[in-house]
Amino acid sequence: MKLKDLIDALAGEIENVQPQLAINLDDLLTQEPDHPAFMEALDQYSGQVQRMGEAMELAGFPGLQGVCSHVLENTLLLATQAPEERQPAIGFLQRWPALMVYYLRNLEDPSAAAGLLDHMRAAPHPMDEESILRAMHQLGAMPLQVNLPGEDGRSRRPVVAAPDDVALEVPEDADQKLMEGFFQEAPDQARNLVERVEKMLAGEADAEDLSAAKRAAHTLKGSGAIIGLRGLAALGHNFEDVLEHIEKMGGRVASPVADVLLDGAHCLEQMVAFVTGTDDYPEQALPVLQEVLDLANRIDRGEELDQLVQRAAHGEQPPVSVHADATVPGMEVAEADRTMPIRPAPGSVQRPAAAAGAALRVNLQRIEELFRVSAEVSVHTSAMEARIKQLADRARELLEQNLRVQKRLFELETVVDVRALTMMRARGNREESAAFDPLEMDQYNELHSTAHALMEESSDARMLSQRIEEDIAQLAGMQTRQQLLSRDLQHLVIGTRMTEVGVLESRLQRNVRTTSRATGKMATLTLHGASTLIDSDVLNRLAEPLLHLLRNAVDHGLEMPHERRRLGKPEVGSIVLEFSRQGQQVVLRCQDDGCGLDLLAIQRQAVERGLIKPDQALSEDDVARLVLMPGFSTREAVSEVSGRGVGMDVVRAWVEGMNGSIRVSSQPGKGCLVELRFAASLSTVQSLIVQAQEQRFALPSVQIEQAVPRGVGAFVLAGDRLQYHHNNRVLRAVRLAEVCGLPVDTEKPLEEYDAVITHVQDRLFVLAVDRLVDSRELLVKNPGRYARHVRGVAGLSILGDGSIAVHLDLVQMLEGWQDAGAIALPSRSSERKPQERPQATGVLVVDDALSVRNTLQQLVEDAGFCVQTARDGLEAIHAMRTFKPQVVVTDLEMPNMNGVELTMSLRSRDETRHLPIIMVTSRSQDKHRELAERAGVDLYITKPYNEAELLQAIRKVTTG
Secondary structure, three states, X not given: OOXXXXXXXXXXXXXXXXXXXXXXXXXXXXXXXXXXXXXXXXXXXXXXXXXXHHHHHHHOOHHHHHHHHHHHHXXXXXXXXXHHHOHHHHHHHHHHHHHXXXXXXXXXXXXXXXXXXXXXXXXXXXXXXXXXXXXXXXXXXXXXXXXXXXXXXXXOOXXXXXXXXXXXXXXXXXXXXXXXXXXHHHHXXXXXXXXXXXXXXXXXXXXXXXXXXXXXXXXXXXXXXXXXXXXXXXXXXHHHHHHXXXXXXXXXXXXXXXXXXXXXXXXXXXXXXXXXXXXXXXXXXXXXXXXXXXHHHHHHOOOOOHHHHHHHHOOOOOOOEEEOOOOOOOOEEEEOOOOOOOOOOOOOEOOOOOOOOOOOOOOHHHHHHHHHHHHHHHXXXXXXXXXXXXXXXXXXXXXXXXXXXXXXXXXXXXHHHHXXXXXXXXXXXXXXXXXXXXXXXXXXXHHHXXXXXXXXXXXXXXXXXXXXXXXXXXXXXXXXXHHHHHHHHHHHHHHOOEEEHHHHHHHHHHXXXXXXXXXXXXXXXXXXXXXXXXXXXXXXXXXXXXXXXXXXXXXXXXXXXXXXXXXXXXXXXXXXEEEEEEOOEEEEEEEEOOOOOOHHHHHHHHHHOOXXXXXXXXXXXXXXXXXXXXXXXXXXXXXXXXXXXXXXXXXXXXXXXXOOEEEEEEEOOOEEEEEEEEEOOOOEEEEEEXXXXXXXXXXXXXXXXXXXXXXXXXXXXXXXXXXXXXXXXXXXXXXXXXXXXXXXXXXXXXXXXXXXXXXXXXXXXXXXXXXXXXXXXXXXXXXXXXXXXOOOEEEEEEOOOOXXXXXXXXXXXXXXXXEOXXXXXXXXXXXOOHHHOOOOOEXXXXXXXXXXXXXXXXXXXXXXXXXXXXXXXXXXXXXXXXXXXXXXXXXXXXXXXXXXXXXXXXXXXXXXXXXXXXXXXXOOOXXXXXHHHHHOOOXXXXXXXXXXXXXXXXXXXXXX
């Protein structure tokens, strides 16, 4: 009996027993569990289901056997339920036979299997997800089982692969639960298949590896079939047949067969990655499927694949037959040429030892929203930290203020005691018979008691200040813990965007094999650090430069096999691609063991193109960097692989776009090394925050060699060029403010600049900055569409104090400042003098009341003025040593030095003789006004004052 006939017979058998099953269900619904009719119906129904399962097992349909077993479990549950509780189970048992019959009659319809499995999932005792996934793959493989060769020996396997055979379009009606299972399981299955095949080709595989590879191919085939992914099902089906034949032959793999298996495994992995959205469509899918079909058809015809090994050993090309008619074996019409196999060396692929954990699919929009919220939490945590520090400073000021108040109270108590003693002595000098005035005694007692009460209140206020300070210290500790949790949350959220670089391995291996075939060379690619995590966006952008880098290594770096034999090297060249993390940056090293760079040819080509002068002296590293120039190539002929000078230019452009660095070094006869350094994530950047002309900038740490505070090195002007001397090195330098287009204070001494030594385009530049602020990991925000054309701005970050830090693209910022290997400064005539640039008017606010000082400061600052505060006249004079105000706003009554004394002191000095002074006081008497005017006050304002009038007065006295 043919398999299709057997399926028809099974469907007919189920249809025949359906009436009897319905009768049994009626008894199971109405009878009590201990009733003989119930027990007989249960025995008949469960026995019939069990026999169906045994029949499915004998027919080789494990998926349907699992369905029958699950139906049997739900049937036996009826014995534990009361009649009124059985309706859900009865409803489930009534529908499954029709669903199974529909599936058997419509094997090619993916919705048939999906409907049956959905019904199993909806059972009173539902089938678990693992069993659902297993049954899904097994049911999906059944349509392919029907297309196996029949008893007549005539193969129904296609001979020529068609484009439709590699289609990977997901049907619109694909079941979402099945797709979720595919997304969760298929990538691990594909990766497992590649690993097992690589072990087979390296000669390290055992029977378990062969069996595991076959199971993985079978699972992928079933997944593709049940979802409707024709390409995955077709390639997986034929691939599994080849693996089964190899298993029967004891695991021996012929050399050309090994090449086909490796291509097929990588193609299956890329197909899965394409469907899951992590890779491009495998353009090589059609030729790979054709090669696998050729092998499978040879196996069907009974040909020995070992013959291919013998022909390959004698230098002949292994034939791949294509038959014009599948029904007439032996009618070979053509043989396709094949090159020698290119296989990874044993142990060349480094993968994490631990298996991947369970995956969870989350909507990308939700991830982006989670990332946004995490960024806001980080910003607000930094702001909270700044506020708590400010609050701690205020608490210390309050404690100091209480100490001063207590000191004044001690003085008051002393004065009261002295006066009390004086009064007592005066009374003692009176006559003994003189009458005592009780009112005077009461007055003394009240004054004395009040002084002591004030002392006690001051002491209580001091204790309260200390408790507040302790509470703030505890709050600071909690905030530190909150900051750590916020940072952990941020890293975890960022981790959702991180991907292992190993996901690119299939494309990279395939790229090396394809390039080797095109050039007639032999190569292996060894990938180290495949578990290194990189932002998925960075990884997507990295793929193209890596492909160019590997093609360049094969085509330009490695020698032909016969030449490598002559040089005493292995015929198969080696390319090592190594990823590693150093802090927040990724280091990528691409090393080959080829001939190295032809520095003489590179220099000669550069001279011919006018890139360098014939007599220009260059180091070997400088000559090697010439290969990064746009359109530079030493090849005279253009081929499909190289000759256009595009590859290394793409790599250089990508590195510059990532604010990274690239280094090229070579050893003649030993190979070439290309090292790339770039940030692991575009969303967070470890940055050095600096300040130039009151603006804060963030410089990427990946491009910073060292931050040097003032006094360690020295800036020196050599003509019109700025240099920096540090550690016996003379480096080119430039003011950061000037690079950013900000006004430069030419009168500021060079000794007052801090230095940032940067590494840009393999050159060292020094940036002179006003101040080194901080170094931290910052969340980068897009500057928005209005700033997309601003050159040199890579993004923005909000700092803890609410200020904005501008992230600079140093490659773009320093472009144009390089002249003959140095950074030239513009002429001094282009620099603006300090007095020419607009500055905020300086206002000095002097008042002993903290609340008044804060109110005035906030009012004047909001009006656009630069404000400094002082508590009395002495502190104001001290503040004016570093702060040069254009107007002074002072109170009249203050300790140590009042407003009138401050005004007289300022008027007595030449530098402040004409400084405008505004007095704001609560004293409204004419004598106080006249006193202030005689001292030299320009404007006298009494409290409460009108804010608008005060601001107008400040503007009036400053503008004259």
